[in-house]
Amino acid sequence: MQTNSWVPLFPEQASTFAWQVDLLYLYLIVISVAFTIPIVVAVFLFALKYREKEKFASGAEIHGSMVLEAGWSFLPFVISMTIFLGGAVVYYNQYKMPEDAMQVYVVGKQWMWKIQHETGQREINELHIPVNRKVKLTMTTEDALHDFSIPAFRTKADVVPGRYTYLWFEANKPGKYHLFCAEYCGLNHSGMGGYVYVMEQSDFDNWLEGNVSGQTPVEQGRDLFENKLGCASCHAGGPQQRGAKLEGIYGKDVHLVGGGTVTANDEYIRNSILNPGSQVVEGFQPIMPTFKGQVTEEQLVSLVAYIKSLSGITGSTSTSQPASNSAANSGSNARTNSNTMTPRRADRGQGNTPGSNPNAPGPANR
Amino acid sequence: MQDAITAEYSGPPKLNYLNNGFTLKSWLLTKDHKRIAIMYLITVSLFFMAGGLYASAIRLELLTPASDLLQTGTYNKVFTQHGILMIFFFLIPSIPAVLGNFILPIMIGAKDLALPRINLLSLYIYWVGGAFTVWALLQGGVDTGWTFYTPYSTTFSNTYVMAVGLGIFINGFSSILTGLNFIVTVHTMRAPGMTWFRLPLFVWAQYATSLVMILGTPVIAITVLLLAIERFARVGIFDPTIGGDPILFQHMFWFYSHPAVYIMILPGMGVISELISNFSRKKIFGYEFIAFSSIAIAVFGFLVWGHHMFVSGQSVYAGLVFSFLTMVVAVPSAIKMFNWTATMYKGSISYDTPMLYGIGFMGLFLIGGLTGLFLGAIGLTVHLTDTYFVVAHFHYVMVGGQVIAYLGGIHYWWPKMTGKMYSEFWGKISAMLVFVGFNLTFFPQFILGYMGMPRRYSYPPEFQVLNIFSTAGASVLGVGLILPLIYLTQSLISGKAAGDNPWMLPGLEWRTSSPPPTENFDVMPVVTWEAYEFGEESGLDLEGARANESVRTV
């Protein structure tokens, strides 16, 4: 139903119940028009025809009509009941959870969607699913309310802390569709979104095996940074960002929380992605989650390449460093006093003893 | 007797509520409902302007997909504060506290509200609550959305949630006391002969609104109080990490805030009943049905709060029940709509500015009401909720409904309130600009909403065209809203005298002088006519007025 017109009126229909929602929508539009036109025409007709002939002349003596009143009480009631029934049927179809669905787990977090497939693959702000297969999402959140919304599938559900909510759909058209967070969740609420990729089964199998398209490392890194891993939601720059600004950082000395300085080189960047809590830059909270297990070595290389490109440096010089340097890294960790990093949110946490607040973000429980 | 009241008064200026004292004290310590209404009018207008500035900032920011005018944090504060100021400090007090305060006692032939000191107290509470909130906004503002959903508001927001919450808590009591006062007044202060079914429909609407205010507002008061305590004490019932329930907050919040939507539309419906009937110079069609539909809306309004929470994880069956009740509550509004239309049939309609607002209201409220059905149909709402469709819908109801009605009411009673007539030409221009600008602003948002654009969001580039339409429309709307400010102020300085009854209408408020004396009537009125009586029984000197009119127009 996607039109190529200048002003699109409908989002794409990409799930099995999208047509039902659209049908209900059209039914309501028809009803609205059917109500609006007579009333508007009547108002205009009366307005023209019964325009005052003489100043302060009074209108006809009509007080009301029981028949009319009964009629126009009953008719809207009946129509509204048809709407209710239509809505109820569509809703029931959406909420009757299928038994045989592919399971996907979703965790909302300010401000990214963390998604894990049954087969172990993790993604951030992206969801890859096969076409023509029922998918059931089991969702929760680490912090505030969020809402997992895919307009092309005509469905959404709130994600509530402390409980699980569920959502299912069956995509029936391959493509790339918007994923939004529809429940306001704070500063970067607008940035909390991404895409749902609906793929043919064979492509999906390929994707599960981790095949990546032929991009340069910097392009791949940018893609990871901005979309796939959602780094940009904290590191895109700007005074209110929660993460350090990365433009021009490469090769500079950075001051760490708890004293000490390190040079922002490849190994520092890599370490910061894998063990974010160990070397926190001064002025920032230790809130970055670890990406250990979510990024492959290849992706790390691309990310480092991209971050270097932000400082105007191209070409990868040290792709083979990380393994040999990890020992040195842990040594520097000890020096920079990682004990000072308490896993607590700045404005919260004093009211709870450790352990009573499973949501306390920090390196320890990621 | 009638002649003595309505005859033109020549001689030294008559003592009225405006010129019987000019000191600051005579205003600040007044118990006169009319002076209190004027003070409300000024304060409410200030809040409206502040809220309007925020609205402009939002529309300008949404011209482009990127956040280039406002940073995200600022944008979040701006839409939150737009909502808080407009809802709690403009829409809720607008018609009840300004027009209701001024005109309701006069309409029923009372010297004042039953509890004038409570009325003044209510104004002061409003000021204190408002000052508190404004202080909090100036300190740094609040970014939770006007809905204050937990746990974001209790745990994660770093803004002045507690202070703003307390401001709203305080302000709530102003609303409660106003509602209480109106209920008492309607029960005990009606003039001899003013039976319940002779009451103007504006009074019925105010009565229904007051019921909602008394029954609903205390619940939001305790809810925001619990929110504030929870933020302060860092423990509470909305915190999921210790076993609290963030959804309970939504239930308690919407238990008030859905009925509050009716606080924001019922008084508007009351004003429209006045305008349509009076400017058609014809008895309103189905008086009892309009009166009782107001009460029905007030009662059923308390049973539908769950339709704000269709996707928040409440049970399927709760969702279905709330959807059903939402459909039921649509019926009384439809009845009103049909009755207003039928009232115009065989009328003698004149198109003065207030009537233009009245007709505009019918068009906009029709769309607002019908899109309410979209949002009540549960299967569809899953897709629509939290999108711009919702934003467009409630603006059609609140701005297209209440604000238009408020403007209509201001224009309608302005001659009575001030004794001066505004420029009819500019009045009509502004009414039409508001209507056109409003539709241009908000109609595209329905489409955006169906496309899936979430509210409180920046948007992907493909939505830009419609957003530009919307912003362009908002500028027209803005001009339409600024104009009245200018020509109404101008009318105070150089407007011509309006006379006691410029439109020769039968309501009691048109049977006293303009502006009215402090105790409203020189002689206690005795009502012998039905509401909206334009025939012989009304006792109006129409021939004399016509003669006067022809002299004036020649």
Next chain:
Amino acid sequence: MSSHSETGKFHYHEPGLQHQFEDMGQQEESVSIGMWMFLVQEIMFFGGLFTAYLVFRSKYPMAFAAGSNHLDAFWGGLNTLVLIVSSLTMALTVYYAQKSNRNMQVIMILLTMAFGATFLGVKTIEYRDKFNHGLVPVQGWNKRIKAETNAEHETKPCWEVDHNAPAIEHPNPRGEFQWTDCSLVKKAQDEGYLTNAEKIGYFSNGEIDANKFRDKVRIFYYLYFVMTGLHALHMIVGLALMTWLLIVAWRGSFSEDYYMPVEMSGLYWHFVDIVWIFLFPLLYLLGRHFMHGG
């Protein structure tokens, strides 16, 4: 015009008739409806709290029973008695005002105030007790006890802590909310009447988790303090009203012709009593059978 001003003048001499009313009957009716409306909104105000109480009590009955059992039903019962008697003296105040008996009015108002003050005094004792036992849900608002003393309760599983033993002073250097006894959970688990919410809410990895149970008891105490606190605030307002009544009654202003303020203050006072009549069983009594034979 003239007839109106004459009647106005005639009525003006009635004591306490305000300008907007025609006669005392109208004024009394207005004030009375106004007061009832005010009480309606008060009911809705407390209604929100009672709803919250009901939701959490049905979710976590054992935590509420445990918290409730620790409240002292003696003090609560005494306060109930005090308030009921104060309602009687308040009603008598209205009666003597209607009889134009100034002296008895003053005595009854003083008695009512004395009972009100007693209630608040008892409440203070109870709050103090909670402070000493570390039961104020706000961190830092409890008695701070140095960490060295008496830490052996840490070694026992939480359901074996004897709730009848003299209160152990738990170390509480940061003034945190303290709760160690989860014998009720153990009992409910053994006898199989835990609710579904409780099976999630009190347990970690299949074991009773003292910390998680403590959090639920903390919710009970949070509600206890908010509800009784707001009630106490209403009592204080009531006492202020009484003080004003006392002054006016002392001057002898109330009589059979003019006693509305007394009657209205009485309505308010009775309302505050009734709220307590609901608070007392909900907070102090419900769930006692779980522990004391049931």
